Amino acid sequence: MADSYDFRSFERSWQERWERDGIYRADDASARPKYYAMDMLPYPSGDLHIGHAKNYTLGDAVARMHRMMGYEVLHPIGWDAFGLPAENAAIDRNVDPAVWTTESILKMRRQIRLMGTSYDWSREIATCEPEYYRWNQWLFIRLYERGLAYKREAPVNWCPRDRTVLANEQVEDGRCWRCGTLVERRNLSQWFLKITDYADRLLDDLATLPGWPERTKTMQRNWIGRSEGVAFSFAVEGLDERIEVFTTRVDTVYGVTFLAIAPEHQVAEALTAIVSPERAAAMAAFAASLKSKSELERTSLMEKEGIFTGAYAIHPLSHERVPIWVTNYVLADYGSGAVMGVPAHDERDYDFATRHGLPVAQVVVAPSAAGTEAFTEPYVDDGKLIASGDFSGMSSARAREAIGERMHAMDIGGKSINYRLRDWLISRQRYWGTPIPIVYCERCGELAVPDSQLPVILPPRALAAGEGSPLASIAEFVETTCPKCGGPARRETDTMDTFFDSSWYYLRYLSPHDDQAPWEAASASHWMNVDQYIGGAEHTVLHLLYARFFYKFFVDRGWVTGRDEPFEHLFHQGLVLRDGDKMSKSRGNVVGVDETAERHGVDAMRLFLLYVTPPEDTSNWTDDGISGRVRLLNRIWRACLSGRHPELVAGPRATPAAGTAAEKGLLRAVHLVAKSALDETRSHRFHYNATIARIDELVNAMTAADDATRRSEAMTYAVNALPVLVAPFAPHIAEELWARMGHAASVHLELYIEPDESVLAVDEITLVVQVNGKVRARISAPTGVTEDVAMALATADSNVRAHIEGKEIRKRVYVTDKLLNLVVA
């Protein structure tokens, strides 16, 4: 007598059994082809919500599918454990961030295990452990040795609330990405990584990543923002300095009516010496008024302001005098911090010029223009040059070449490329992160900590609510000896941006306990690159760009062999909403994993998350929705153990021959599930919602079978196939049923069913008969009927006859096994 489906009686015990038997452990020495399936490592916030669950369920299904497809799968997990939330929570509660983090990890680890995920826990890592972050330091020193890590004073983004600097990528809409506070500009001496050295490769190699979503690649391209143009310089009247400008539109150079420079431009200061004291004072006041503004106020929200310096530059081609203005709309840190003002052909210059009464000189007209049209608005397209000296009459494209060459010949400029991408600012004035392994010696200067002295241990519990690096207040940490001369020295007190940690963690999984190197070269060459990476879209220009940069550096050093892209296929899963709203603690509408698992079971939760929506879409959690999946699990249970199959023994793995049409239909339903699952996996679409719908259909067919079919070999086959088909999505019920059928080994070690075309084929099709494109009949016919036979069948149908009666058939369209369309008039 079969009992009813009771997930509580077996879900937990199977999880323990899998862990004990180590069936998900990845074997470095396996002869099977490797598959590296990785989920973005979670930040240990302490509570797993259904959004995490969606991500891990998808990643787990992908990993399990590949295991059952015969791959040796590496599916690791770890903790992105450094960072501000832990530090802030720790300050609020007056506990050690390490303690808070450890507790959070404990809670989340339990919940992730509870989901029946097939992670290889023997490779678990946490980035806050010295065994991990010592390699951050080691890698930093390697970058430092190559000049790719450097310290310099620069205007940087400062979050006054988090009291630390931020990378450009961490400023969204002029606000801190974490707390939303308006970001300020400050001049500080900070550590940078020279990601700009890799700008071209980071841009160009996106073309080698067909497995990445197009929008992600587009966003990275925009972020890198490569633009090609000409850089050239203007002489300044009465000053032995030149002002360099960058432009993509050198063809408009004869339209320059002013020069616009950023207030921070070094020439601005030099000019104060040659202009009147009143002008110099005005410039200083203007610069000061901008300095107090946030970056957001300074850019998109403000009108274009500026003041005339009183000085003039000399146009290098026309030799005319051009007034120099200090403006708020020129960015100090893009290009050269100075812009040639061409109001006739640039919207921004036009705005500025009309506001400040500067002249407008038109030098490009539409190719079809007579040249006599009145000027009404800036003409920003390419066209034909006028009033441009020798270059008049040329097309914009030709003029760009010719003028660039002329400038090059005059030795005042030439072709140039600019990037929007800036170097990555990694210093943080916070405690809970990796100490930057640098010491400052009074005699020897700035030095890297020798490898033998790594790790530089983060001292326990140094929390400070004030400004500046918390580590600076710990004398035992700061005071050290110089590794070179042995004299007194001070340690760097900034810590690293946690995105440093996550830029290479996928390599640490390969040899997580290695204390000689961050990873073993042989393991890296075997497992890399990551075949499938799954995680949220919010990291598009942060983590995913930094990781690519690091990996290219590693490949350049020869530390990993092969391709210099770390992630072959990338998948962004969508969010989970609750009844259309974002889940949040303040709303009180968070769906927890614990409650859901307790109430409906883990398998039901997993099936629901995979089934509601294609994985990349936003899914909506409703309490009703999951009941359909609970019902399916009940039906699967009964379809296998209903007592209609008295002998629950391991059945045939080979597809039996089908007798009746019903038996054939059953076998076909089995193979349709397999086909869907494999297609979705191999195409990297992962629309398992469609696969699960096929499982519904299979179970419907099994349940609806008549007595004869029920006793057939086809049914025995279907009963034995069902746990295998379901295993990647609902692993617990699959294992329980499999065991009850008498199989000794885990269902998760089985190979997936390979669909067979002959089983999928149907004998009979529904022939659609259309008259003038409208369906008039659906006729059952054997596969492969000829057009003549189809025609005979169609004309025998009374409804079709009624529509063609007395009319001439002008055209006939026949699609074999699909449709016949009769065009009548």
Place this chain on the structure above:
RNA sequence: GCCCAGAUGGCGGAAUUGGUAGACGCGCUGGUUUCAGGUAUCAGUGGUGGCAACACCGUGGGGGUUCGAGUCCCUUUCUGGGCACCA
């Protein structure tokens, strides 16, 4: 403002290269079973008309290509996401 993605029943969503629109599920309606059943079971369920057979309409709106359009082209509206003085 610019770039990208999308819009299909009451709801979530299916639909190889253009070829049966609405698979599968939720919800709903009615029946069965049960002392009972928020997890049983059977049937129905895009709209309008009709007892029915059927007919007409129908994939955000408008236009086009085609024997045939959710799918391709043009245009437009709305929604979501990204970028936003980058010279």
